[in-house]
Amino acid sequence: MSEAVLLSNQQDWINDLAAVRVWEKSRRIGASWTDALDSVLKAALKRSEGGMDCFYIGYNKDMAEEYIRDAANWAKTMHGVVLEIFEETITEVIGDNERDILTFKITFSSGHKIVALSSRPTNLRGRQGKVTIDEAAFHNDLPGLLKAAMAFLMWGGQVAVLSTHFGADNPFNELIQDVLAGKKPYSLHQTTFKQALECGLYQRICRRTKQKWSPEAEAKWEAEIRAFYGDDAAEELDCIPSQSKGAWLSRNLIESCMDAGIPVIRWEPPANDFVDWPLDTAYRDTRDWCQAKLDPLLTKLHVNLRHYFGEDFGRTGDLSVVWPLAQQESLARATPFVLEERKAPFRTQEQILYYIVDRLPRFSGGALDARGNGQALAEFARQMYGPDLISEVMLSAAWYREHMPRVKAALEDRETSLPKNDAILDDLRGIKIINGVAKPPENHSKSVDGQRHCDSAVALALAEYARAVTPAPEPWETTSIPRNEVKSLMRGY
Template structure:
């Protein structure tokens, strides 16, 4: 991933500002977009984790959330707020921010009070530590203190763990905070990264892999700039904003952090590069009895007549694919993922059957090399038309793949088929659940050296699990591969996780109207136009 230059950033911001709507009365929203997203998440989820850059104002925005929460009546969701930073200066800064928000909201509250917070010591004795507090007319309060897991014992409410990755006993602190969820509290974890093996990064991966309920809100330094961070800095400092000034500011900040910019500004934990799935993890879910069917068209095949090409591919489908389709369990729902390639990379179709034990298994995998566009359409529709209880499909819609994705949407419906742009955000959202399914042995596919090689191409690139653009390998047939099966499998797993509405009906025959009442076979599927 090539770093963006100062000139490129200035042009990017100039272009983005050109299409932005005018700000009413010349004043921006009080909270920037990423701060609003954070507050929306804490309102919706019991556990929110903020994966963020340094000094972008996330904690400042959360001060507003704390005041609104503790200033409200119990019937409106009000509760105490307990803030834990890793030192007393952070506690003081946060409580001062809350006091500012309380004045802005006209909340009736006490002034900031410094007091001694009593907690239980390691040997059961009472200990007093310095803390700060604001008390509201609602009866609730915001308390800010330095980090100790014992501080949460016997408490209830909204817990904010700031710069969590840098707390002395982060894992124990998180366990103590989770206890507050039992009685309706909520937990917000805020931090920049401090290494790939830190409890903070492990917590993020658990949520992204679906192992722990919650939501991750990610905001890099560049994200914050695009959403108006430097504009806000200029507003506060009384400076005039320009794309060139912002680009210079960005370059200076990155220069200050030097080699630490990736972790401090880009939300990439240190030592976070390497192969995503181990060989043992992949082999454990590979089935030697599941086939891979491959079709490779010779050079110039696309120049043959439509009738000849269709007839040749139809014969191949009848001989190689139809026997596999005939073996499918008609009671199981089937989904699929399709990674598109034409003359260089492969096209890979991965159907997934949902088993009674909740595992997902590919009954076969189809690989297409140098297959013309029309024949790829022919093969896709031939297979999908015969997949029992076709649920959902996900298509790689980059470049030429968009045409086939569009045809599939038209044929099977926009509620079932999605054309996917394989962005970094998509990889970040959908690769972790696939990895979790493989680790849990809930996702199975054929035992094949090329498929395994494709999965081994998934790497952590600047903190994102993805197939790098330059990950080119040779398959057993000597042809080029680009992690094609890995992408198709991830698309299929995403499709299998989609909520699809199914329905049943009893067909009536023209010569027997009574069949409306007598019952008959029940079908599950969708109506095609």
Template sequence: MSAPRLPDVLLPYQQRWIADPSPFKVAEKGRRTGLTWAEAADDVLIAAADKAAGGQNVYYIGQDKDMTEEYIDACAMWAREFNQVAGQVEQGLWDDVDEEGGSKNILTYTIRFPKARHRITALASRPKKLRGRQGVLVGDEAAFQEDLDGLIKAAMAFLIWGGKVRLISTHFGVDNAFNTLCQDIRAGKQPGSIHRITFADAVAQGLYKRVCLRMGKPWTQAEEDAWAADIYAFYRDNADEELDCIPSASSGAYFSRALVESRMSADLPVLRLKLPDGFELRPEAERMATVGDWLREHVRPLLQALPETGRSYYGMDFGRSGDLSVIVPLIEDQHLHKRAPFIVEMRNVPFKQQEQVLYYVADGLPNFAAGANDVRGNGQYLGEVAAQKYGAARIHRVMLSQQWYIDQMPRYKAAYEDGNITVPMDDGVLTDHRAVQMIKGVPKVPDGAKAKDADGGQRHGDSAIAGALAWFATQNAAAPIEFMSGGPRTDAADLQGFM
């Protein structure tokens, strides 16, 4: 009988952090998830390696003396475990400048690796003269640094000559520079990678089992549940920020009215197809003909007017009986600006006719590069047939989730902030975007949120979600599409849209 398998030294989220080779990476995390401990392991391997193998000096900046000592002790432990020859921890002082330009001393802890001629230096506060250093910079509890903006600016200099930067922190308010940095990375405004590690994530990936292993006690699910509940009870009202990576005061409308209206144009229409109850039971030929007539009357002239030289994309949010189905096409010009030439809203439209409308729009778009379909629930059908028709590489079937909203909504909002998108000026479209809320740090439409449009119909942020999906498609086209005249688009006069 084989011996029981010993657990990995590092938990999955710690492994992913170390395995990420990004020159600039950021971790927003819950308290006591052990990420600094894992970072110390990576730092020892970096400092112990020779230059040809990527070895460098490491500079760690902690929030206070206790945190700095804890980190350097972890480095010393890893050096022993890795059997790396290292000197004893040395205490020293860095001569630096204070706010008035005078001299001040900063306490440092250093471990030297004589074979590689590198060292790890841990400091209890950020020195002003950081710009003259080179290597790997680790900023721990970055949100609590006295001058995080200054630290980030200085850190960027490390990247010029092949250095690396790691910023690790719990959150400290929605307006803190650390939260702004996280949002900028997600929006694509700041290069870098981001890791989100909540306390619940850490527990699910074995944190309490590791606690039990360290304490020499058996693990049970009941005790893990009770332990986690006690931790959350201890933090009480601060648990969202301290444990679940949700910066405080992060609530309210995600898109301001002024922002959305500034990117709207009265020249762009919203086309609304509303069918009567029982329409889905009419003969197929009648249904096809009715919707075909509507498409030729309302959609074809807009497709005919589109320029031939521009890539195109779409996003589709699916609804059937209550919510709308919305298709947002986007046309990209030579300046990479995206414009929605029109938006199609469908209310009470049968599945087969939604397929008919989608094909008509996509077939008529010039140089169609990518689409993204909401495939929750019955939306899976349209996502599947669209992928079959246009290819799985061009059609993204998106299962909207909390993580997708966290990753993609900031990018969509950034398109508005940067003036890279134009949409129709329409009260319903505005209402949908204003429906997006920050819910415990996640920009999404609340599940129970309902609004009425000008015709009294129910809305649930549908065009905002379709717009975000369309923007996602623009950022995830599988391959460049050659500009063409006619081609698969065919002559607009012959568009039937459903084959």
């Protein structure tokens, strides 16, 4: 069997037909080389076949020459392609001044061309087709370039943005966060150095250079590359923008979304030996508490709105936090209340969760922390309400990277309301940027009522996740399971 020309991550880029694609990448993994093939495939086709002109914007002349050279090499391997490679000079206007700049061009028998331009946004005016912005983080005016490039989409063009990182506050990283938050409907690819190796990068290098591949040789080569980049390896190789430390959300942003009218309800054991109470006694006591504390809030929920929830699980140390969300007609989310449970036995947590969810009008989705002991409650909820409505979430750095930006976007757009509460403020302020990812730190914090670990912030993130990713079936009907069957499912109550 012949070897595939492209690695799997490179194939993913070629096969992606999205109008706007963004590739967050490590150094020297063949991304620009791959995009050059993408441009050749498009420029080689006639317009009637979907072909188009392709424009490349790097931030220096060497990048332009290399891209055109890669495109030419790709084109020469394609049968039936007639091309010409040449340089030309165009006049660039900057303010009141003019200057001549050198561009590089390949023309195809299809009538289309690949042209390498300078990084002035005005150079894109009047052009149509595909535009590639390479090493976007290093351009002087990336927002201006993107604004000019988006005009290509009006007539069926495409925009490709590729780059390594150059700081957390760089417009390229801001673009990544907007995509992750759902603010930009773009396709996002990420390839770290480690991921490229897993796709076979070093094996491909060995074949090309006629070296013998082995796991030991690959590990040695990776170590040498990382040693070369030193302290910059995280940014250059691991897609982690530098200067990414400190609080993720500002106090002003959080407080601007807070509402003093949103209550925070707390449940704690009525006695130190509550876990040893007879099950029926514990059940009745908890039911009475739910009726007294939760019913006044649940009966106020708007019956026509879809409702969601997120739950972060804790047992002996951290809190369990249930965060409901009501989706308004505008798609903004209102928090009716937040429930915090400290030292709640497993059965009690299950009982309280069912009590709330059974009474959420048009219940449309929930997400639960399924790590460790939380997995049991998440699984019980899934069995109760079905896999279409319940997500069992294994919280990880990858999950936080993909879904925490949604929380920040909701707060920045004032689309989610928060209780005006010091502990919740501290939880949200406690989320840190760790290795480029917004997540709870390893250490726990103390509050006036005990240990916390950004519990309410995680519950909010899970609620936003449930709303965003849960399919939209008909909401669960609370009368579909008889009460006696619900009690039997709770095993012992």
